[in-house]
Amino acid sequence: MIIIKRVMESLLRSNDETARILHHEWNESGTLAVNLIGSTGAGKTTLLEATLPKLRDNARILVIEGDIETDHDAARIEALGIDAVQITTGGACHLEAHLVEKAWRSMEARGPYDLVFIENVGNLVCPASYYLGEHLRVVLLSVPEGDDKPAKYPKAFRTSSAFVITKIDLQQHFDFDRTRARNYALDLQPALLTFEVSARTGEGIDGWVRFLKERAAAHMPIPA
Amino acid sequence: VHEVSIMESLHEQLTSLARANGATRVRRVAVEIGELSNVVPEMLHQAFLAFREVEPLLAEADLEIRSLPVRVRCHSCKQESDAEGFRIRCRLCGGTEVEVIQGEELLLRDVELEVDSEGGEP
Numbered sequence: 618m619i620i621i622k623r624v625m626e627s628l629l630r631s632n633d634e635t636a637r638i639l640h641h642e643w644n645e646s647g648t649l650a651v652n653l654i655g656s657t658g659a660g661k662t663t664l665l666e667a668t669l670p671k672l673r674d675n676a677r678i679l680v681i682e683g684d685i686e687t688d689h690d691a692a693r694i695e696a697l698g699i700d701a702v703q704i705t706t707g708g709a710c711h712l713e714a715h716l717v718e719k720a721w722r723s724m725e726a727r728g729p730y731d732l733v734f735i736e737n738v739g740n741l742v743c744p745a746s747y748y749l750g751e752h753l754r755v756v757l758l759s760v761p762e763g764d765d766k767p768a769k770y771p772k773a774f775r776t777s778s779a780f781v782i783t784k785i786d787l788q789q790h791f792d793f794d795r796t797r798a799r800n801y802a803l804d805l806q807p808a809l810l811t812f813e814v815s816a817r818t819g820e821g822i823d824g825w826v827r828f829l830k831e832r833a834a835a836h837m838p839i840p841a
Numbered sequence: 842v843h844e845v846s847i848m849e850s851l852h853e854q855l856t857s858l859a860r861a862n863g864a865t866r867v868r869r870v871a872v873e874i875g876e877l878s879n880v881v882p883e884m885l886h887q888a889f890l891a892f893r894e895v896e897p898l899l900a901e902a903d904l905e906i907r908s909l910p911v912r913v914r915c916h917s918c919k920q921e922s923d924a925e926g927f928r929i930r931c932r933l934c935g936g937t938e939v940e941v942i943q944g945e946e947l948l949l950r951d952v953e954l955e956v957d958s959e960g961g962e963p
Contacts, residue, residue, distance in 0.1 A: 618956050619868060622858060624949045628847050628872065630854065711843055743843035746879045746947070771927040772879035804928045807937040 632747055635714035639721065639750030643733070649836040650733045651829070652749050654773050655757030657739030660783040660816060662690045664757065665734060667816035669699050671826045676731040676833055681720045683712040683738045690736065700727060711743035714750060732833055745772040753832060756802075759784040760793045767801035775805040779812065781825065786815040844880060847947075848888035852896065854949055859898055864954035867902040875909045875946040877927070882906045911944030 627633055643650050653661045662682075669678060680701040682690040691703035702720045704712060717735060735751060737744040741758075756777040758766050761784065767774045774780065780802050782795060799811050810828065814821035855867050870889075874880050889904040911924035915931035916939065922932035924944070930937045 619953055620862065620864075620956055621951055621953050622862065623951045624854075624858065625951075626854065626949050628851050628854070628947045628949055631850060709843075709846065711846075713846070742879065743846075746843060746847075768927065772877060775877060775927075775929070803937075804930070806929070 629746065629748075632714045635718050636748040636750040639714065639718055640752075643750065643752070646729055647837050648728075648730050648733055649753065649833045650735065650749070650751040651753045651755060652735045652737060652744075652751035653755050653757065654737045654741065654744045654777070655739065655759075655783075656741045656762060659739070659757040659759045659762065661736050661739070661757055662693055663816045664781065664783060664814065665694060665736065666697065667814075667819065667822050668826055668829070669694070669697055669734075671822070672732065672829060672833075673697075673699060675830065677729060678732045678734070679724055679728065679730045681717060681724075681733065681735045683716070683736055685709070685738060700724060700730075706738060710738055710740045711747055712737050712749060713747050717749045732829070741766065741770040741773050745770075745776055752836060753778055755779045755781060757781045757783050758798065760787045760791050763791075764793045764795070764798035765801065767798060767805060771805050774802045774809065777806065777809060779810045779828065782811065782813045784815060784817075785813050785820060786818045844884040844888045845891075847880060847885060848892055851889075851949065852892055852899075855952065856898065858952055859954060862954050862956060864956045865898075866955040867899050867952060868955055869903050869905060869953035871905040871907065871950045871952070873907045873909055873946040873948040873950050875944040876911050877941070877944040878947045880947060882908055907950070909943050909946055912942050913939040914942050915939050 655661050678699050680694045682701060682703045684690055685706055685708060688703040691701040694701035702724050704716050704720050735749055754777040756773045795813060802809050812821060812825045814825055874882050886904055893899045912921060913924050914921045915936045917936035918934040920933050925932055931939050
């Protein structure tokens with residue numbers, strides 16, 4: 618006998634369920650979770666290195682690093698004296714919620730944390746499909762990558778709330794039109810906030826840090 | 842390329858649906874993939890074929906993929922229209938205050954299962 622079952626469930630159901638559990642816990646503890654997405658070499662770790670020293674006096678911070686191999690990035694964060702935990706995916710091109718949950722469980726007792734940064738695997742495609750329970754999704758694009766990337770990788774920009782253009786100190790060497798990049802991104806997500814920064818010169822970092830501070834301050838624990 | 846990961850997740854869902862319904866085989870799987878979902882239908886289909894080779898539950902199953910274009914509802918003119926490529930705005934009045942009403946799906950819609958004549962668990 619053949620039966621037809623109506624299912625109407627997301628193909629990422631189990632990922633999304635785990636992500637919602639994390640999101641709920643972070644709401645209760647007043648922890649703001651930020652998911653950083655960008656290509657390999659976009660400057661995700663370097664942006665964190667420029668950002669964290671300006672946040673650490675006001676916030677307890679954990680960084681969850683995602684890479685295919687090595688713990689180099691976690692070591693860079695720990696060198697700043699900030700808690701970090703490395704996830705190596707062993708080949709997978711994106712982080713999934715159960716990996717983040719495992720990393721979080723290994724560190725949560727050392728908290729409480731006001732801010733959790735999740736640095737995704739370097740890739741502008743696959744990470745965009747996986748909700749990790751974050752409150753803020755931030756997409757990075759560096760000047761050398763080209764200003765047309767938002768149009769080519771729509772989902773990452775569509776699902777983000779902030780867009781950080783990195784390495785603007787290299788502007789003179791590349792035909793990167795920031796207005797064009799911003800407009801492509803706004804076509805996909807009209808509510809997107811754009812920041813233009815150079816971690817090397819420090820340009821634009823203060824505005825970006827102010828944004829994170831405001832969001833973290835607005836994200837108070839939910840009373841029981 | 843995360844279609845294999847998505848196929849793994851679909852495989853888990855199909856296995857538990859088969860178990861819950863006392864099914865021995867899956868015959869047909871229907872999914873909806875929106876154009877904004879970031880999933881390439883051909884690649885998902887390839888991943889499905891690879892799983893079918895090694896998973897007896899899926900040995901006779903077909904995957905039906907319905908691809909859904911992006912549609913928006915405009916807050917200004919209240920009309921619905923198809924988005925032009927990935928430009929998420931109203932095609933009729935150009936308004937950017939729109940709600941995406943179709944195109945973000947990544948949905949297991951329904952499955953056809955082969956069950957023993959006594960049927961599965963109630």
